[in-house]
Amino acid sequence: MTPPPIKVTCSNCNLRELCMPTGLNEQQLHRIDDIVATRRKIKRGSTLFRNGEDFTALYAIRTGFFKTCVATEDGRDQVTGFQMAGEIIGLDGIVHDHHTCDTVALEDAEVCVMPFDRLEELSREVTALQSHVHKVMSREIVREHGVMLLLGSMRAEERLAAFVLNLVQRLHTRGFSSSELVLRMTREEIGSYLGLKLETVSRTFSKFVEEGLVEVKQRHVRILDTEGLKRIVNSQHACE
Amino acid sequence: MTPPPIKVTCSNCNLRELCMPTGLNEQQLHRIDDIVATRRKIKRGSTLFRNGEDFTALYAIRTGFFKTCVATEDGRDQVTGFQMAGEIIGLDGIVHDHHTCDTVALEDAEVCVMPFDRLEELSREVTALQSHVHKVMSREIVREHGVMLLLGSMRAEERLAAFVLNLVQRLHTRGFSSSELVLRMTREEIGSYLGLKLETVSRTFSKFVEEGLVEVKQRHVRILDTEGLKRIVNSQHACE
DNA sequence: CGGCGGATTGAGGTCACTCAACACAAGTGG
């Protein structure tokens, strides 16, 4: 069965700079430790929460990789984001006290459970925490603006280039290579996120390979020409 | 004989239910009046704030109609939303202390300026306000999920139908007709929001007219068959 | 080894785009 919940502290977590406010004093840091009630492990393929479930907590990803997706009544669904270590998920649930999207682990994962009532309580007392919560939500809004721009005005090549660059950049800030990455999601999931069909994603990858921009072996991607990818992203009609 | 000037406050504002928390007691209500520092009038066509400007306040729309848009370096831009009375704008600015999008008045407008530091201060003391701020931000995140779904997986007719239904529904909750509306934006702005070209928007409107779903005379739209529009939105091709 | 999910590639179709002409309303100045 599940092992007994392990008491963990933010104050000694190496992801602290990613998911918690910085510049706290000793006492504030210890108070923040109380926010994380438990950790929870999620097996690859299973959900952290589903559309319709009660909202009780935000989750900070400790390890692993997630996708979030929304669905229409008629069954279509749309991946709204991919999340990795240090990122916060569950913000969608605040407004109606239940979640409006599914969050699925794309590899075995572990999250810190932060009960939202406790988070609100403490952020009334610790200004830095309050500010942090606001910034986390605002960041998500800005991120989604970027996705809307991508979906609304870019062509396939631009979307995929932007996607790869974004992923590798985020991985880089987490200490990984800035030129190599392993995709944790299928072509279909990439396509759903980018508003493309999986075949188009595949073809576009192949085109990048032909042009010498990347090497692709299944889910392993090596970027050969970062600047070339950037040029694709911000030039509506690549003139070469 | 002009009536004595009535000080406009949140506590006697008829939009209170839309932009402020409900269920406050007398004392809390008066404290909230202090949030609104000033009001600001914005002429049609001019901006409330621009990408890059310092973030200092959120704005509650009292009257008028806005669009927000983001832009790429190479000049393309994307309308990320249309906002009307009672809605809150400026949330994008919180994360980096400066705004990352433009907000333009599509008709003469007036907003309540709510300095964000004061809002944070008061929401540390008034729980209902804190909760409200969180919900406003979460609502924006959920709204954007919906737009991503629209941009990522719907065809032109579905997008436009969803757009019109959304607009008229929001107008209806503000006391306007649920079957008639005046578009405050151009076809091009609608297209930018929906990820379509203006010609496609125009053609799709014409198609709706042919099918007897709506009447369109320039920017005046009368909905003849709400159910028909809804059917277009969630069952265009429900085969998967 | 065979089966299976995921990825690639090809051929053909279609929806939305591009380019272009025209319509229409409101405003401006003669």
Place this chain on the structure above:
DNA sequence: CCACTTGTGTTGAGTGACCTCAATCCGCCG
């Protein structure tokens, strides 16, 4: 009052990017 402009909206013809359908391939795992 009209001619002219300007901004906006409509419509048509042709094109192209992406989709659909289908076959095949690859890596993984029992």
